[in-house]
Amino acid sequence: MTWWRLSRRALADQRGAVALVVLVITVLSLAVTALPRIEATARADQVRHRLADVSPQLRDLSAVTSADALSALDPSLPVTPEDNRRRWAAIAESFEATRTEVSPPLRDALGAGEVTATTDGYAIPLGPGSDVRLPTLSLAADQRIAERVEMVDGAPPAPVSWDPAAGGGGGAEELPDLEIEVMLLDASADRLGLATGDRITVGNLYHDLTLVLSGTYRVLDPDDGYWAHETNGAQPRVVEDLNLGTAVNGRAYVASDGWWSTLAALGQPAQVSLWYPVDVAAIRGGDPALLAAQLRGLTAQQVELTASGGGGGGGGGERSVSIGFASELAVRVDAVAGENAAASNIVALVVVGPLGVAVAVLALLTQLLLERRRPALAIVRARGASPARLRTVLGLEGLLLGLPAAAVGWGVATSLLGTSPGWRGWLPAVVLGVVPAVVLLSPPLPTGLRGRRRDLAVGGLARDVVVLAAAGLVLSQVLSVAPGAVAGTGDPLLVVAPLVLALAVTVLVLRLYPWLARAAHTVLRRGRSLTGFLGSARAVRDPGATLTSVLAVVVGVSVAVFSVVTLATLREGVERTVWVTSGSDLRISGPRIDAAQLEQVRSLDGVAAAATVATVSPAILSSPSASVRATLHLVDGAAYADVLADVPPSVGAAPVADLLGDGGGAGGAVPLMVSPRLDLAPGADGVRLSTGESVDVRVVASGNVLPGVADAGATWVLADAAALPDVAASTPARLLLVRLVPGADGDAVAEAVVGVVGPAGVENAAAAREAATGTPVLRLLTGTLAGSVVAAALLALGSLVAVQAAAAPRRARMLATLRLLGLRRSAQRSLAWWDLTPWVVLGATAAYGLGLVTSHLLLRTLDLRAFTGADQPQPVLPPVALAATAVGVLLAVVACSILPTIRRARTPTAQEDP
Known part of the structure; x- marks a missing residue:
């Protein structure tokens, strides 16, 4: 064969x-x-x-410089359209060269550079029938404007005709008249009362200047990011002033191949805006941390725009101009990089465990x-x-x-x-x-x-020493890390810590179990129970606890506990952040809210409680040792406490109820609650509050946050408005917090509240909570953590099944012999229980404790503030989920223990060797 x-x-x-x-x-x-x-x-x-x-203004990499500075890239005098186009080409060439010098991934995110130029506004005569008191036009040029607009009426402007030799050198009064054709946004033309063909005379030091409206245009794509930089080109700029009247500025585009000639003829200063559009889709594939570092490096220094020499009478050699770029994208990218790094660290910690279980199960099979x-x-x-x-x-x-x-x-x-x-x-x-x-x-x-059995021999002892030494090294490394210090790509020792510690617990269980089994056998062999004697003897002589089987149980249970704790910690952290920011179900800010409006809000359907907050800043809090500036918040203490009734204790809300029932305080002093940052202990003497007038105050309590009003990083002071009536009367409330009746429609109530108080900013806590938990990385973490619990449980269960299957032949032969001797089936089930339950219970108990320990050790080291706000969260132990995990382990053990007795084992024949 x-x-x-x-x-x-x-x-x-x-x-x-x-x-x-x-x-x-x-x-x-x-x-x-x-x-x-x-x-x-x-x-x-x-x-x-x-x-x-x-917004594109904050996202794009932009710079502003003067037209005179950029003219150094092509110093020849622009007269003809070719001269103008050559200067535009010199600017575009140097701008594009700067982009190509940037390294990826930033270069991949930068689009083709945009260059526009504009002058200050020219005052123009009032149009007939126009209600505009201060009409102005700014001249502008962009080589690519024709790609973004379409003509509504008339035609695009023609280049200006300018002869620098005109005037014969006889002075400004001998210079000829100058006409410049422009095109204008149709909405701007309507607002200014202008029509195609109109001639507008404006003031100029050198020429009798006339602007001729050659046509009007409309924008092809108002959502194009270009118009976020050139807002006047997409809509007229309107400023309403009660004293001066309405001011309207329109952007009048000059032909780009006559722009530089126009500036030279007018002697008018102009500014040039240059920017690289940032493609968010391109950023998706790059490293956010590296991208943020590149952005900071590029915006922290002057960048040289360099044009090659030649042509135009400007002389040879390279010519350069220094410009400074600006962008607020780096701050946002840094925040995203922090979230991604924290998510990657958690995923790595969670995945290592189930992967170890899976490999152990594969090895067992x-x-x-x-x-x-x-x-x-x-x-x-x-x-x-x-x-x-x-x-x-x-x-x-x-x-x-x-x-x-x-x-x-x-x-x-x-x-x-x-x-x-x-x-x-x-x-x-x-x-x-x-x-x-x-x-x-x-x-x-x-x-x-x-x-x-070889795993408990001398070679196994050497293995155990190595594993325990590695666990000690990893544990010392984890304990030496400051809370919240691990960010970025994380620490490799931290990533493998769960698996290494699980290995250490596994070898300890393997070493401890034989001693416990022998002790149990010593006790049971003196009793009268045959199954106890036989089962404990089998547990001593032929235990199913091997390195791989115990490791599967330890890692499976510990990972399940770690995942449950991590998931609860993240969820409570996100929940706490929302509560700190919103303070209630609805947070309304902006308009003045008086007592009558507050009563109307309280009477609305779905409103359980409502309170207003008035803010005074700055307020000076003086003590015998120092004076500090703080922000004073005035509330109706009872109403504010009622609004905060649903705020979870984990938020750390200040005990507002302590302000109530204090009367006027000791000696008529005003009772105050203060931020811990002010370092004032309750009952401190000699404290005064100044908000224009100085009053004696008494600190009655301190608290971390005022939900919906101030977080733990603010220096705040809280007082009951009734205790400071003069200050409250002169300070309108502009913040309204609303607690809803359970089951009420938040959007409908918010709409009704806005109908009472007027246009306002509305924050819906439920929507904020949904948005905070719906981010891609939080969905990834939630799915990974939940999946790890299921995977670890299934794999650990699979390892138990594999152990039972491996022991099945020996068990079948033993049970067959015992049945021939008259052993009852109930006793057979007890013997099967002894094969698995003792060492699994021991390993699962140790793993449960390991999961709790690693949760506290590892979660304190990870920087989770990107998800949970400014404060590093403490591990949260959800009792229901942890109890369910323990019950699940118990049920799995019971199921695997009775599995061998579900089917009656076949009695070996005489030819089979028992």
Whole structure:
């Protein structure tokens, strides 16, 4: 019989276990291939999500300089249209060269540079029938304006005709009249009372200047980011002034190939705006931290625009102009980079555990294949098979099982997610595909029909020492990290900490369990219970607790606990941030809100409580040791406390109720509540508050935040408005907090409130909470953490099933013998319980404690402020979820313990060796 036939028959006899090995490798390969790309997509989407609402003025990389400064790039006198176009080309060439010198990823995000120029406004005569008191026109030019507008009436302007030799040098009064054709936005022309063909005379020091309106245009795409920089070109600029009247400025575009001649003729200063549009979609694929560093570097220095010499009479050589770019995008990108880094760190911490469980389960299943074939392999070797050839066959069998399954998982992930990754994308799948071969080749070849326990021998002791030393190193590294200090790409030791600590707990369980089993056996053998005696003896002599099985249980339970705690911490942190910002279900800000309006709001359907807040800034708080500036907030203490009734205790809201019932305070002093940043202890003497007039005050309490009013970083003072009636009377309330009746429609109530108080800014806490938890990286974290709990539970359960399956032949032979001796089925179930429950309970208990410890140690080191606001959150222990985790572990143990007794074991025949 050939080796191929032997292998095929052996694997076919164990087709159930083979199918499980193939399934696990396929699923793992799919996961390790898909998860990095899912994470990368979520990080990229987070960049797009956070930057999508940034206006082009703040987002784009822009600079402003004078037209005279840019003329140095082409110093020749512009007279003809060709001269004008040459100067535009010199500016565009130098601007584009600057962009190409920028390194990726910033260069990939920068679009083609835009250059526009404009003058100050010219006062023009009032148009007939126009209500505009101060009409002005600014001359402007842009070589690409024709691409963005279409003519409504008339024609585009022609270049100005200018002869610098005109006038004969006889002085400004001898210069000829100058006419400049312009085109104007149709809305601007209507507002200014102008029509195509109108001639507008304006003042100029050198010429009798006339602007001729050659036509009007409309904007093709008002949403084009270009018009965010050139707002006057897309709509007239209107300023309403009660004293001076209405002022309207329109942007009148001059022909670009006559612009520089126009400036030279008028002697008029002009400014030039240059900017690179930033493509948010292009940013998605780059590294946000690197992008922010590039932006800061580019905006922190002067950039040289350099044009090559030649032509135009300007002389040879290079000519340059220094400009300074500005952009507020770096701040936003830094924030996104922080969120992405924190998310990556958490995902890495969470994924390492289930991956370890998965590899352990795969190793268990592969060992099960080998254990079932031990008698056959021993016989084959006894008949003279070469050990090298036998190992070669086992290795090829492992590769035959692993590599095709890994390829299938990789292919499915690639087809579902699109683009094929590089070698780093398929390397994890290949490594997983090799695992069965490694496991089959790692143990020594069988020489007999009985296996020996090796993991507790001398070699196992050396392994345990190494694992414990590594765990001590990792633990010392974690303890040395300051709270919230780990950001960026994280610390590799921190990432592997959960798995290394789980290994340490595993070896401790393996060392402790035999002692406990012997102690239990010593006690039970003195009793009268046969099943207790036999079960404890079996637990001592043939325990199912191996390194891989215990590691699967420890990692599975600890990862489940860590994921539950992390998910609760993130959710409560986001919730706390929303409560600190909003303070109530609805936060209305802007208009003045008087007592009558407040009563109308309280009478609206769906409103449970409402309170106004008046703010006085600055207020001076003086103590015998120092005087500090603070912001005074005046509230109706009872109403504000009523609004805060639903605020969770975790928010750390100041105890507003302490302001109530204090009367006038000691000696008539006004009771105050202060921010901890003011460093004033309750009951401090000699404290006075000055807001124009100085009064004695008494500090009754201190608190971290005033929900909806001030966070922990502010220096605030809170007083009851009734205690400072003069200040309250002169300070209108511009903030309204509303608590809704449970089940009320927040949007409908907000609309009704605005109808009472007038146009205002409305913040809906429910919508803010949904927006905060709906970001791409938070969805990734929620899915990863929830998925890790499910995956770890299933994999740990799979390891228990594998242990039971591995022990099934020995158990069947023992139970068959005991049944022949008259052992009842209930006793058989008790013996099956002894095979699994003791060491699983011990390992799960240790893992549960490990999960709680690692949650506190690791979450304190990660910088989670990007998700939870200014304060580093403390780990949150959700009792219900943790209790459910413990119950789930217990049910899994019970299910796996009774699994072997569900079907009656077949009694071995006489030909089978028990």
